[in-house]
Structures are given as structure tokens and as C-alpha cells.
Amino acid sequence: MKNHPFHLVEYSPWPLIGAFSVMIMVTGMLKWFHLYKSNLLLLGTLITLLVMYQWWRDVVREGTFQGLHTFKVSMGLKLGMILFIVSEIFFFISFFWSFFYSMLNPTIEIGLNWPPQSISPFNPLHIPLLNTVILISSGFTVTWAHHSLIENNYSQAIQSLSLTVMLGVYFTLLQGLEYYEAPFTISDSSYGSTFFMMTGFHGIHVMIGTIFLSVCLMRLYNNHFSSIHHFGFEAAAWYWHFVDVVWLFLYILVYWLGS
Secondary structure: OOOOOOOOOOOOOHHHHHHHHHHHHHHHHHHHHHHOOOHHHHHHHHHHHHHHHHHHHHHHHHHHOOOOOOHHHHHHHHHHHHHHHHHHHHHHHHHHHHHHHHHHOOOHHHOOOOOOOOOOOOOOOOHHHHHHHHHHHHHHHHHHHHHHHHOOOHHHHHHHHHHHHHHHHHHHHHHHHHHHOOOOOOOOHHHHHHHHHHHHHHHHHHHHHHHHHHHHHHHHHOOOOOOOOOHHHHHHHHHHHHHHHHHHHHHHHHHHHOO
């Protein structure tokens, strides 16, 4: 019996199994890098995806069918999500710090120039501009979905959230095309290292946000959200807006100023 408003979680095997699966995945990544064998990486990735599915399934049950996400619990979850996004902001600040250090103080090893003379940077008016339009548009569509949900307009909420997921997938495909056509690699001086580290980690965040919104889309389709109880969707929307803002800084500072 739950006669308190606090968030006391049940015993769960998923944190421990998830930790081991991520360890297997990272070990497999090292094996792939050095021995060119991806079997351990694929195994770790598969186990991690299964753990993610079952862990999310338990959280959905907890918040939807068991009714354990009371007002006090929701406030705690909101505070946790805010602190998580703040930690992600400082994560990207460290990358921007290294980028500005390399740009404002180019060393003699790269010819005292930024970008180095051997580097041909991307044209910011090509794929980067299109990706910027895509992410800004996705910010509008996810806000449209949020307001539609608040107004109990489930058909528009599903349509706009589906459009947001498609825009996220489209962004990822275009960034993959950009990487495929890149005239430099991550090992080409500090420019290549900082460029691929910043844009690559942002791309991973876009993929995570797309998965997050896809789960919310399935939950929305199954009527798990109401106009007054939909923090799972709000958390995904906050995360997506954070991804949008980080990309605007990347586009202005890395693609425009940095080139």
C-alpha cells in the first residue's frame, strides 16, 4: 500500500544489468577500434537496448497504470530533469572551451592559422544551414504538439509529434551524409578533433532525443497522457529544445565563426 506521496522506487534489476551491458558495449567498442571485430559491440548494444526497453516499460507502468507519479513525485522528476539538462549544458561548455582555445590561440603545429591551411571547412550555407532549418522547425512542431495535448486535441498532437520525429531522423541522415563527404577526419589536427567531437556528440543527443520523442509518440497513441498529466512528454520536449539551442550555438560558432 502506498500511503505516502514520495518517490520510493521498487527493487529493479535494470540498473545493475544496464551498467554491465554498457561496460560490455564500451569494451566491444575498444575491441572494434583495435581488432576490427564488432561482435562484442553488437552484443553489448543489443543488451543495452533490451534493458532500455524494459526499464522504460516499468517506468511507464509506474506512472500510468499504478498511479505512483503523484504531484510531489512529478515535481521531483521535473527538478531532476532540469538538473540533468544543466549538467549537459556544462558538458557542451567544455567542448566550446576547447574549441575557442584552439581557435583563438592556434599553435605552430597547425601553422598558426585557424582553420589550418590543410583543412577545407564545410560551407555553412549548404547542409549545415538545412540542418538548422530542420531543427528550428522541429522546435516549432514539438511545441505545437505540447499545446495540442494541453487542449485535448490528440489528433493534432499525434500529427505534430510524428512530424517532429521525422525531422529528427532527417537531421541525423543529413549529418551522416555530411560526415561521409567530409574532406577531413577527426585525426586532422585540433580542428578535426574539436569539430567531430562537438558535432558528433550533438548528433548522439539528437538520436537520443528522437528515441525519447518516439517513445512519447507511442504513449500518446495509447492514451497514456492527459492534458494535466504528461510529464514524460514535457521532459522530452525540454530535452529537444536544449538540443535545438546547442545546435544554434554550434552553427554560429563552429560552422560560421570557426571557418
